[in-house]
Amino acid sequence: MRLPDKSCKIASAIAKIKPGDRVMIGGFGVPGTPMTLIQALVDHGADNLTIIKNDANEPGMGIDHLLQSGQVSRLITTHLGLNTHAISLMNTGQIKVEFNAQGILAERIRAGGAGIGAVLSDIGIGTELAMGKQVVELAGKPHLVETALRADVALIHADRADIFGNLAYVATAQNFNPLMAMAADCVIAETETLLPLGGLAANAIHTAGVFVDHVAELAELSKEYAVVQR
Amino acid sequence: MRLPDKSCKIASAIAKIKPGDRVMIGGFGVPGTPMTLIQALVDHGADNLTIIKNDANEPGMGIDHLLQSGQVSRLITTHLGLNTHAISLMNTGQIKVEFNAQGILAERIRAGGAGIGAVLSDIGIGTELAMGKQVVELAGKPHLVETALRADVALIHADRADIFGNLAYVATAQNFNPLMAMAADCVIAETETLLPLGGLAANAIHTAGVFVDHVAELAELSKEYAVVQR
Amino acid sequence: MSSAKERMIARAAREIAPGMVVNLGIGLPTQVVNHLPRDFPVCLHTENGMTGIGPTLPPDQADRNLIDAGGSYVSTVPGSAFFDSATSFAMVRSGRLDLTMLGAFEVSASGDLANWKIPGKFSPGVGGGVELAQKARRVVVLTTHTDRAGNPKLKETCSLPLTARACVARIFTDMAVIDVTPRGFVLVETLGGIPAAEVAEATGAPLLLPDTDLPEFEASHGR
Amino acid sequence: MSSAKERMIARAAREIAPGMVVNLGIGLPTQVVNHLPRDFPVCLHTENGMTGIGPTLPPDQADRNLIDAGGSYVSTVPGSAFFDSATSFAMVRSGRLDLTMLGAFEVSASGDLANWKIPGKFSPGVGGGVELAQKARRVVVLTTHTDRAGNPKLKETCSLPLTARACVARIFTDMAVIDVTPRGFVLVETLGGIPAAEVAEATGAPLLLPDTDLPEFEASHGR
Numbered sequence: 001m002r003l004p005d006k007s008c009k010i011a012s013a014i015a016k017i018k019p020g021d022r023v024m025i026g027g028f029g030v031p032g033t034p035m036t037l038i039q040a041l042v043d044h045g046a047d048n049l050t051i052i053k054n055d056a057n058e059p060g061m062g063i064d065h066l067l068q069s070g071q072v073s074r075l076i077t078t079h080l081g082l083n084t085h086a087i088s089l090m091n092t093g094q095i096k097v098e099f100n101a102q103g104i105l106a107e108r109i110r111a112g113g114a115g116i117g118a119v120l121s122d123i124g125i126g127t128e129l130a131m132g133k134q135v136v137e138l139a140g141k142p143h144l145v146e147t148a149l150r151a152d153v154a155l156i157h158a159d160r161a162d163i164f165g166n167l168a169y170v171a172t173a174q175n176f177n178p179l180m181a182m183a184a185d186c187v188i189a190e191t192e193t194l195l196p197l198g199g200l201a202a203n204a205i206h207t208a209g210v211f212v213d214h215v216a217e218l219a220e221l222s223k224e225y226a227v228v229q230r
Numbered sequence: 231m232r233l234p235d236k237s238c239k240i241a242s243a244i245a246k247i248k249p250g251d252r253v254m255i256g257g258f259g260v261p262g263t264p265m266t267l268i269q270a271l272v273d274h275g276a277d278n279l280t281i282i283k284n285d286a287n288e289p290g291m292g293i294d295h296l297l298q299s300g301q302v303s304r305l306i307t308t309h310l311g312l313n314t315h316a317i318s319l320m321n322t323g324q325i326k327v328e329f330n331a332q333g334i335l336a337e338r339i340r341a342g343g344a345g346i347g348a349v350l351s352d353i354g355i356g357t358e359l360a361m362g363k364q365v366v367e368l369a370g371k372p373h374l375v376e377t378a379l380r381a382d383v384a385l386i387h388a389d390r391a392d393i394f395g396n397l398a399y400v401a402t403a404q405n406f407n408p409l410m411a412m413a414a415d416c417v418i419a420e421t422e423t424l425l426p427l428g429g430l431a432a433n434a435i436h437t438a439g440v441f442v443d444h445v446a447e448l449a450e451l452s453k454e455y456a457v458v459q460r
Numbered sequence: 461m462s463s464a465k466e467r468m469i470a471r472a473a474r475e476i477a478p479g480m481v482v483n484l485g486i487g488l489p490t491q492v493v494n495h496l497p498r499d500f501p502v503c504l505h506t507e508n509g510m511t512g513i514g515p516t517l518p519p520d521q522a523d524r525n526l527i528d529a530g531g532s533y534v535s536t537v538p539g540s541a542f543f544d545s546a547t548s549f550a551m552v553r554s555g556r557l558d559l560t561m562l563g564a565f566e567v568s569a570s571g572d573l574a575n576w577k578i579p580g581k582f583s584p585g586v587g588g589g590v591e592l593a594q595k596a597r598r599v600v601v602l603t604t605h606t607d608r609a610g611n612p613k614l615k616e617t618c619s620l621p622l623t624a625r626a627c628v629a630r631i632f633t634d635m636a637v638i639d640v641t642p643r644g645f646v647l648v649e650t651l652g653g654i655p656a657a658e659v660a661e662a663t664g665a666p667l668l669l670p671d672t673d674l675p676e677f678e679a680s681h682g683r
Numbered sequence: 684m685s686s687a688k689e690r691m692i693a694r695a696a697r698e699i700a701p702g703m704v705v706n707l708g709i710g711l712p713t714q715v716v717n718h719l720p721r722d723f724p725v726c727l728h729t730e731n732g733m734t735g736i737g738p739t740l741p742p743d744q745a746d747r748n749l750i751d752a753g754g755s756y757v758s759t760v761p762g763s764a765f766f767d768s769a770t771s772f773a774m775v776r777s778g779r780l781d782l783t784m785l786g787a788f789e790v791s792a793s794g795d796l797a798n799w800k801i802p803g804k805f806s807p808g809v810g811g812g813v814e815l816a817q818k819a820r821r822v823v824v825l826t827t828h829t830d831r832a833g834n835p836k837l838k839e840t841c842s843l844p845l846t847a848r849a850c851v852a853r854i855f856t857d858m859a860v861i862d863v864t865p866r867g868f869v870l871v872e873t874l875g876g877i878p879a880a881e882v883a884e885a886t887g888a889p890l891l892l893p894d895t896d897l898p899e900f901e902a903s904h905g906r
Contacts, residue, residue: 001493003512003539004479004501028731028768031748054768081807082754090806102730102811103772107346110769114546115553115595116337117350117368120375123776124813126848136366138347138377145350147368159748164503164512164539170433171748171765172731178767182550198538202512203400204434206767208541210481210503210511210556227745227756231716233735233762234702234724258508258545261525284545311584312531320583332507332588333549340546344769345776345818353553354590356625389525394726394735394762401525401542402508408544412773428761432735436544438764440704440726440734440779457522457533 003164003197006215013188013214014040021046021152024109024184025053025063026177029082032169033062034157034190035224041155042069050074052109052151054102054176056086061224067095076149078102101129104146106179112150113182113211119146154184158207158215161191162198165212166205174206181207188214192221233394233427236445243418243444244270251276251382254339254414255283255293256407259312262399263292264387264420265454271385272299280304282339282381284332284406286316291454297325306379308332331359334376336409342380343412343441349376384414388437388445391421392428395442396435404436411437418444422451464634465604467651470495472561472602472632480558481505481551483592486530488602489561505557507588509548512540529588549588553595560596562589564603564631566618569665571628571640573601574620586623593624605633605662612664614638614645635659643668649675687857688827690874693718695784695825695855703781704728704774706815709753711825712784728780730811732771735763752811772811776818783819785812787826787854789841792867792888794851796824797843809846816847828856828885835887837861837868858882866891872898 014037017023023041027033042065051072057064066072067086074096080086090097100108107119120143124130134145156177158167167189169177181187189207194217244267247253253271257263272295281302287294296302297316304326310316320327330338337349350373354360364375386407388397397419399407411417419437424447469488473495476482481503484490493515496502504513506528513528514535522533551557566574573593576586593599603613614631630648631638636659637649646668647656656674660667692711696718699705704726707713716736719725727736729751736751737758745756774780789797796816799809816822826836837854853871854861859882860872869891870879879897883890 001496001498001500001502001504001512001514001537003503003537028752029750029754031731031750077808079808079810081810087807097808099808101809101813102768103775103814106768106772107344111349113554114337114550115351115555117352117371117373119341119349120347121345121776122347123817127813127845129809129813136364136375138375141347143347145366145368162539166539166541168433169765171746172729172733172750173748174765175732175768179769182547182554196538200539200541202536202540202542203398205541205543208511208543208547208551209539210505210541210551225747227742227747228754229742231719231721231723231725231727231735231737231760233726233760258529259527259531261508261527307585309585309587311587317584327585329585331586331590332545333552333591336545336549343777344773345778351553353594357590357622359586359590392762396762396764399542401523402506402510402527403525404542405509405545409546412770412777426761430762430764432759432763432765435764435766438734438766438770438774439762440728440764440774455524457519457524458531459519 005163006165006213007163007194008214008216010037010040010190010216013216014044016186017041017044017046017153019046020048022050022052024151024154024180025051026156026175026180027062028054028172028175030225030228031171032157032173032175032177033057034155035062035222036218037155037188037190038063038065042066047071048073050076052076052149054078054105056080056083058082059085076100078105106176108146108149109176109179109183111148113179116148118148121146149183151184152186154180154187156181156187156189158189158191160193160195160200161189161215162195162200163215164197165189165209165215166200167207167212168200168204169206178207182211187212190216190218192218233439235393236395236443237393237424238444238446240267240270240420240446243446244274246416247271247274247276247383249276250278252280252282254381254384254410255281256386256405256410257292258284258402258405260455260458261401262387262403262405262407263287264385265292265452266448267385267418267420268292268295272296277301278303280306282306282379284308284335286310286313288312289315306330308335336406338376338379339406339409339413341378343409347378351376379413381414382416384410384417386411386417386419388419388421390423390425390430391419391445392425392430393445394427395419395439395445396430397437397442398430398434399436408437412441417442420446420448422448464651468602468632468634471637472600475600476502476559481556483507483557483560483596485560485562485592487563489563490530492561505551507548509543509545510540512537549591552591555595555597557596559598559600560592561600561602562593564601564613565620567601567614567628567631568618569616569644571626572618573623573628574618575623577621579621589623593627598629599627600630600632601628602632605635612662615664635662646670647674652676687874691825691855691857694860695823698823699725699782704779706730706780706783706819708783708785708815710786712786713753715784728774730771732766732768733763735760772814775814778818778820780819782821782823783815784823784825785816787824787836788843790824790837790851790854791841792839794849794863795841796846796851797841798846800844802844812846816850821852822850823853823855824851825855828858835885838887858885869893870897875899
């Protein structure tokens, strides 16, 4: 037995994204944001997208390119604080924004990846985050039904990968990537280094290749990956 | 800032277990079963315990010692197939056994560790596993409420650890250990090697030390850890 | 092992297509791996937390920390990955298993599977079987056609507690290959010259015949 | 920064006991770390996936992949660990955070916290604040006593959308340390000679005085 080769060209993987798709994108700030896959999605042009991402990066960076190009109709996120442009699009009604508590967004995505229908949580009870959500009593206490989130496509940034799609992340570039890499019908990973089978130690893999459909090595790291000068 | 030292003696950590406690014990078969902590719990003698463990090991090994000593009144598990002694105790009513689907047991423990009240799942719908469980409709489909499991104490086996309690596992000795290490009020880990702070690479830690209360290095590996001769 | 069982296992191996992620249940299914070509592109999953299972090893070569869900000592292949039990079943429930091969006590004509409990006789617990049966994209069963007393294991309805409902797509036995269809059991192939009528006789529910001639098993991996 | 704010931050640092796991919210709370002794035994958590935060670094020494939840470039200490966002909030919700220090727009006399939204003006999203406020074992707030217009931020009830109900245990301001108790706000300490009456005047709800003499802030970490 040998494991299949899932290495690919970025453009051909991104070409699978259709208008109206739900697209999960990893990253928390710059670390872990797949800048190159995002640029390829801008080039591809599919629009009316629902983007699921922790934050909206900063103006002129990361998913702000998709907001600038008008490809996004809906954003499921936790915080837009560093992107005034995204806040402006939200306030003028040009995109719909759904805010989630950060850990609940993580759990909803993980539930999608784990084939679980929903999680029951008391987070946000008594605040406007609870509005419109189904409530279930558990041991006499109200819990919110936080439904699983899945996507058509997930865009992932890894530090190292092998050609089967086993992935490893570094430092705080991990964040939402391992969760989203479980939760989409088509998972596309960019990696700073692509290794042959056996190049990653079996005990130090963060995302098992079984979850990953396509993996592409980055030819270079654009300046968007660099330390942000403020 | 420096991280606190949680290294301890096994007997003093195990002494915190009280009669009637719920105790999670890692392991799937031999790999990952904390044989030495189990022996210390036999020596300690606390009884009327509820044990939460994937399986009951084999006669004369692992948690079978706790069954032999009469310290267990209830077992929450997935499969007893290799332990005829455990099956006999169940059939004669000397212990109560609650069977869970294996992945649902994993999710219930993870939910306990994640501070989630329950997960909604369709696993077991239409079978006797669904009997007695609360049902919630989700998008028109029935789901079972699988409530979170937590324990008073979790007994964990790691391959390597540092003195803050960061843990790393090897091979299939991982199994339920990382989940249980999140889901108890007091988490006690035995480790084959105990390292100083910085001895584990920050990117290759399976269980963050924040979840772990006590960590003890094994002086030796008893024969129960060895390859089983069948 | 009888040669009929060996041929059944060899035939089942042909169910595995290149590139699949496959879980082989405890017992007969585990042996399917011995019939795959050495360089065949496939990823084997075991529910205790591993993808990329390599060949089983004798005790003197075994790693004490490396077993499959049945307790056999196994090995790695280049690209193997280890993970916890929650992640392992996340793969199963979220549809990342293309195929699972399971054993059976009974299979019904509507694809219900009973393979974990015989009340009063055998009740070791359900393990990972429910999730494999309910969530793998394709579920096939390997079983003797009848039990030791000669009673059919393929039945109109199951009498034993179910593992999962309407999950089985195909059954490999020591007599035949049988599909579960909306019309019930359909005979696909017979084993080494056994007449279709004899297979039907050993089956506890109506067995439909296909419109075309019945092929016989091929024992070799035909690729 | 005003010396009153510096003293508030230094005083808040004394809230951290040896061995604690602590999350310091964005803004003023982050600066508390500068007032801890170099060898102090504490584990700092950041919700984007790290325990064991070390000192912040200037851009020329920064690792592009290593930030805290506020976007500052930070460093590791021996024993740091990285993990995903689900694990990070598992720590928070399951009670492994001994203490969190948060900023505030408003705190009510029953401990309600509003710190994420000013309708029509400021609505960047709630981030990780809800879970920190609701689930850390102890929640303390660092805030100026009044807003820029001089209006009290400590009020009978909050008028802004809540982050979490009945969560705040103690408030550090540039005027005083105030506890939230079943009887409402209780003055614990005042800052550098400010009379209790002046603190009460700047507070939008009744401020109870303790039975004992009021101590003043000590700015140094008194251990």
